[in-house]
Amino acid sequence: MGRSFRPKLIALLAATALLAGCSNRSADGPVNLTKGIPVGAVLALTGNANVYGQDQKIGIDLALAQLNGQAISLQIEDSGSDEPGANAAFNLQINRGVLALIGPTLSQQAFSADPIAQRRGVPVVAPSNTATGIPEIGHFISRVSAQSSVIAPLSIAKALQINPAIRRAAVFYAQDDAYSTAETVIFQKALTNKGLKPVTVQRTQLNDQDFQNQITSALSKKPDLIVLSLQAVDGGNMVRQLRELGYRGMIVVGNGMNTPNIYPICQKYCDGILIAQAYSPELKNPANQVFLAAFAKAQSRNPNASTIPPQLTAQAYTAMQVIGEALRRLDTQKPLKSLTVAAARKALMDEILGGTYQTPLGTISFTPIGEVVQKEFFVAQVRMNPGGRSGRFALLP
Structure with missing residues (x-):
């Protein structure tokens, strides 16, 4: 090999x-x-x-x-x-x-x-x-x-189930990334379908590290839900800076942050973010049990x-x-x-x-064009461990 x-x-x-x-x-x-x-x-x-x-x-x-x-x-x-x-x-x-x-x-x-x-x-x-x-x-x-069109709306629905009082959503995405630009359209449509037309849409770049201007602008609109279509590094930094600048509401993130590698970046501030997933380690099928054992x-x-x-x-x-x-x-x-x-x-x-x-x-x-056909999807919430350096994606019912 x-x-x-x-x-x-x-x-x-x-x-x-x-x-x-x-x-x-x-x-x-x-x-x-x-x-x-x-x-x-x-x-x-x-x-x-x-x-x-x-x-x-x-x-x-x-x-x-x-x-x-x-x-x-x-x-x-x-x-x-x-x-x-x-x-x-x-x-x-x-x-x-x-x-x-x-x-x-x-x-x-x-x-x-x-x-x-x-x-x-x-x-x-x-x-x-x-x-x-x-x-x-x-x-x-x-x-x-x-594809994001199947996954992303699930986390929006879960956020509204957890907090039906949500009324104002702010959206962030990286305008120079194909994944981010595609997913944010799906997120924004899902929000609109729930009667939550975004109060602001903030654009970033993949290599950005300081988001103070975009965050300050967004927080001036008093959002109670923030939705991020960003990759792991910029997304982790965005979450951390949102919390440091005083945002206390719910955060939904996209598939680009679907990795435990975000934990060292946003650390304790990762706690509570919502993300839809196409895989759960809790699946009981035989193939997953073999995979889990091999991974462990x-x-x-x-x-x-x-x-x-x-x-x-x-x-x-x-x-x-x-x-x-x-x-x-x-x-x-x-x-x-x-x-x-x-x-x-x-x-x-x-x-x-x-x-x-x-x-x-x-x-x-x-499908005949190569799209995956999959039946089970999930929404998880990040639960950080004491110390804020590690955590897990906890499945929500």
């Missing part, structure tokens, strides 16, 4: 150019099974989204261990947290002859890199891209991450690590599981050694879309 990490974009670009120039693996040639079935992952392991990529790597590694006996040769590439890095990593993996890709981490990256895989006929299973329009990029693009065993090596897996780890595990099970079915029907790379990729995509999978997320399948 290979590992390749290139944290610097220049190295990725150079390697991609070299491989493209020498046609390392022609799609018309046979599948190279010398080291196992080639599968690639492209994750944000560096940059401001590395908190997501690190969670995802854990999930992929755990799923790969469960797929023992399948001889999958996994190559992981670090895309960084931007679009050029994702594009370079996709090209690098495709030129290696991988039959499928997991990733990229961010929706912003997916809108840039997925068309590369689509043009070259390479199946993509996205573990964390929730923005509207991802599967519509093309036939070879799918995702196991439920892996985390036991670090006495300070949580044994409760986050959603991003569960979704990445599911993405690897889907590809592994689809490969197993395909190899039984049409031995991979008898196929060209292009034919194997096309047949694998058909297998992915045609399957039903028992996963930690519950039973899932795909």
Whole structure:
């Protein structure tokens, strides 16, 4: 099982150019099974989204261990947290002859890199891209991450159930991020449908650290609900600054903050925020029990690590599981050694879309365009532990 990490974009670009120039693996040639079935992952392991990529790597590694006996040769590439890095990593993996890709981490990256895989006929299973329009990029693009339009309204409904007296909502989102700009539209529509047209909409940037101007402007409108569509780092800082500047009302956050990596950022101020989720560690299905046991065993090596897996780890595990099970079915029907790379990729995509999978997320399948079909969703509230450095997502009834 290979590992390749290139944290610097220049190295990725150079390697991609070299491989493209020498046609390392022609799609018309046979599948190279010398080291196992080639599968690639492209994750944000560096940059401001590395908190997501690190969670995802854990999930992929755990799923790969469960797929023992399948001889999958996994190559992981670090895309960084931007679009050029994702594009370079996709090209690098495709030129290696991988039959499928997991990733990229961010929706912003997916809108840039997925068309590369689509043009070259390479199946993509996205573990964390929730923005509207991802599967519509093309036939070879799918995702196991439920789209924001399904998830986000649930947390708004729960906030109003907890406090029916809410009347004034303020909205914040990062205007330079595809996930944030897509999710905020969904949040704002959900608010309007509940008779809560936002009293203010504040725009930020992904790399912002000081939000005093936006917060001061928003608090002047006296909101009793604040809704954030931000990534983990800027979102965690926003929550902390909101509380420090005196806001005491309810806070709803989007999927970008669906990671325990927010705890060290907003610390004690994370307590009480609401978030809708596509995964619950409390699910009793057999696949989740296997996943939970594997995660707990892996985390036991670090006495300070949580044994409760986050959603991003569960979704990445599911993405690897889907590809592994689809490969197993395909190899039984049409031995991979008898196929060209292009034919194997096309047949694998058909297998992915045609399957039903028992996963930690519950039973899932795909629509013909690659959208995940999932039945169970949840809303959680963050409960911070004494000391304010760790906590958990506590499911709400």
